[in-house]
Amino acid sequence: MAIWALGINHKTAPVSVRERVAFNPASMPQALLELCNVKAAEEAVILSTCNRTEIYGSSSAFDWQRVRDWLAQHHGIDRADLESALYIMEQDQAVQHTMRVASGLDSLVLGEPQILGQMKSAYAVAQEAGTVGSELGRLFRETFSIAKRVRTDTAIGENPVSVAFAAVRMAQHIFADLRSSTALLIGAGETIELVARHLKQAGIRRIIVANRTLARAQHLAEEFHAEAILLEDIPEHLSDADVVISSTASPLPVLGKGTVEKALKRRRHKPMFMVDIAVPRDIEEEVAELGDVYLYTVDDLRSIIEENVRSREDAARQAEELISAGVEHYMRELKVLNAVSTVTDLRAHVDQVREEQLLKAIKQLQNGSDAEKVLRQFAHTFSNKLLHAPTIALRQAAAEGRMEIFDTTRELFQLGDDDIAGNDDE
Template structure:
């Protein structure tokens, strides 16, 4: 069976956060998921990688073409969902379209924030986990190496990165809409990962009154807090201290909400109904959606931030056109490599057969020379014999052909047979 490049999944465009959080793969689940995927499809899935972020969950495969039709059922079963709940939100790409999608994702063209750079690091993490799980082979390894190269070329030769707006910057702007100057604001970050680090960098730049980092591991919280002269606390301390903070930004890998409606209600009463901005960047969500109903709480999810940061400037549009042109060229190059790879066995057979014919005729020529035949006559005979051997197949096929088939062969022969050119 032939093997195709397949991409399958959902993202912030095809599915709301309420659906995305149900099929997200925490990093410690990715490896078992890859093992389960390959076990479920056997030889049908030769290679695989899973990319799971707050904005997308995607499976990249080198697999037999029919697998694409069964992947939705596998994803639904793995996440204990009904296939019908996912199907309306899924996209599936094969071959050229799958390669183009990978290039666009890594280049930031498919992101909620156009041109954002974090996705490239997240894709590299996904590839690293797939390699550690033994799920990568020649095809996907080549695909991802070219994907990273394309992303670098897009960022080096277009202004796509220069005009991007980060989710972290959007979070600061949302807080400023409520409080104006943040110099008197107390800011709490829940989590200590890359996204929280980016948000802390942006908030620290506007000089809030206090910054605190809460994390399950206090050691990780202290590493991040030291960068911004911030305080730390354990997640278990949140119920008693959350009331102190005007801006709360959360992004953890928790499978259950960390801030529930009751906890936030008590905090609002203790704050005497002073407003609080809450930004939930996690998928699954860290803050119960019902918190948004509280009149003194301004709760924003990743989708809300995405709507804030979308801007269609002329410079960005021009950068997208340039980036798409780079991607189109590189997709063609990759597909050429893929198709060439598929015909390599046939080319090797042709080469070996030609060498066997040449060696056989050469041995006959050596025997003629050993019997004392004229070297000129032997060379003439050898050239004639090799010519007849190489032309026999094409000429016989041409003689057997008729109509359109013969016309096609006549058109191809000049390109398949060797030619010589002489200077006059």
């Protein structure tokens, strides 16, 4: 079975492309089943975050074009546009990539901790959908173990600079003093919770949390002494917001150009700073055309995040060493498992040949045949049956000049110096 990974991320595609192949969490189980039903994969896990959409799979015969075609068709995107941003990895490279992603080494924010939880969630969804078997089960168990070691044995996660932190830092660049500002946070997930925490630490005067469900917004609001509203109430409160930071799982924008225009008029065109962390984007792209709005996406946070990369270079090198050791261990164990399978099949084959010939010998004895003659015939036929296929293979190897197979044969059967090619009994 081949282990493989195929996807796009923040390095290969802008947010305008990434959002087109993002998976809605509610549709993920069905997408996994579709992927396996069209024979694009035998086992599959799909990871979809603001910075990447990746498919991890296992197939007896990997056809990356079939996976690409399914992904393009599923999202209604031209496969040529998709292919220019795709990366494909197999076997040890795919294993290494999976471990690097889980450890935060392939993230926009080096060492960011959220990705491991997102990957565990993606794995759990695939398990529930029934698209995880022994191959991916073994890979992800080893991956989570390595990611845990990277977290505990290196400094990669110390004082993490998250996307949430970068968004608040950018807001501080726009507003010299946030203590007189109001922030509207759209969404109530882990990223928005981090945003709220960083804003509080920066001394923000007021926070409004808008969410699809009021209970979740209220839970977050209580922790940070904020106000909770529903998404449909945003137009009434938007004019109060100096800072808008959004991160939901909505497949469609939750904030449009018209709504922002009306809010700006009520604000008498006092500037608004907006960061759209979501993929697909929460804020319509056309909002950036408004003169008093500074709209940024997750891709615009790179300059702040690059400081984080430089400060973690030593820890990253240590993490890469742990991952390399993890890949080596995983591939070695995989070879051992494959060897066990081969040995099991070999023993089963020998047992089958022996039983077939033994039944014939027993019948001959029951019919009164000479015992010594029966035993000699059994031994002769048994050895011929076992050696028939290997003998043909050895002759073919000799004809093709693959002489190393003879050394392997001598080693396997602990033979002397006799010429193997001349000792067959056919």
